[in-house]
Amino acid sequence: MKLIPGDIKVIGFDADDTLWVNEPYYREAEDQFVKLVSTHGVEEDISAALFRTEIGNLQLYGYGIKAFMLSLVECAITITGGKVTPDTIEQIIGIGKGMLQRPIELLEDVKPVLEKLAPRYRLIVATKGDLLDQERKMKRSSISSFFHHIEVMSDKQEQNYIQLLHHLDIEPCEFLMVGNSLKSDVIPTINLGAYAIHVPYHTTWAHEEVDWEPDSDRFFQVDQLREILDIIS
Numbered sequence: 001m002k003l004i005p006g007d008i009k010v011i012g013f014d015a016d017d018t019l020w021v022n023e024p025y026y027r028e029a030e031d032q033f034v035k036l037v038s039t040h041g042v043e044e045d046i047s048a049a050l051f052r053t054e055i056g057n058l059q060l061y062g063y064g065i066k067a068f069m070l071s072l073v074e075c076a077i078t079i080t081g082g083k084v085t086p087d088t089i090e091q092i093i094g095i096g097k098g099m100l101q102r103p104i105e106l107l108e109d110v111k112p113v114l115e116k117l118a119p120r121y122r123l124i125v126a127t128k129g130d131l132l133d134q135e136r137k138m139k140r141s142s143i144s145s146f147f148h149h150i151e152v153m154s155d156k157q158e159q160n161y162i163q164l165l166h167h168l169d170i171e172p173c174e175f176l177m178v179g180n181s182l183k184s185d186v187i188p189t190i191n192l193g194a195y196a197i198h199v200p201y202h203t204t205w206a207h208e209e210v211d212w213e214p215d216s217d218r219f220f221q222v223d224q225l226r227e228i229l230d231i232i233s
């Protein structure tokens with residue numbers, strides 16, 4: 001079996017849908033939203049309008065639940081032709097607040113895997129999203145003690161990882177990234193010379209989807225998080 005060499009110093013874990021459940025909550029919220037405004041269009045059209053609104057706002061708002069809430073409100077105004085009622089807007093805000101208050105649901109094997117790796121490597125969390133929300137989730141997660149620190153990144157492109165490695169004061173070949181997104185966790189880190197393990201999750205946001213995998217000796221893929229222990233030497 002192909003193994004990751006022993007000179008890895010830092011392992012970065014993505015958070016959402018790698019350590020804990022995230023995307024299914026967005027899907028549930030979207031379903032609630034579609035029901036709320038369903039008198040103004042068919043489900044597919046409303047979902048497509050919401051996706052367009054979110055992508056249009058990414059540059060300004062970044063990722064996370066609060067940005068999502070603003071996009072929900074904007075989308076409701078657009079698809080109702082400005083006729084959305086204050087009551088409906090209140091319910092939309094309620095959907096977002098509900099998301100922010102959900103308990104943390106750790107994914108399978110997260111704790112035992114971190115327990116095994118923490119004594120041997122410097123572990124960090126490298127995540128997109130809203131700073132306050134990600135810190136809240138980490139605090140409530142019962143796994144914060146395993147991590148050296150949590151890096152909330154405005155985006156996960158090559159440039160963002162170069163900055164991260166610079167802060168960590170390590171070479172790309174000393175960094176391993178573990179995450180569920182080929183686009184955000186794997187491709188940029190492989191491109192800059194680091195190692196990456198893809199742990200797919202059953203639900204992926206359309207914006208994170210790519211239909212190709214990197215062709216590299218530094219790229220690994222597993223079905224279950226616990227399998228990463230078999231390839232980290």
Ligand SMILES: [Mg+2]
Pocket residue numbers: 014015016017018179180181
């Ligand atoms: Mg993720």
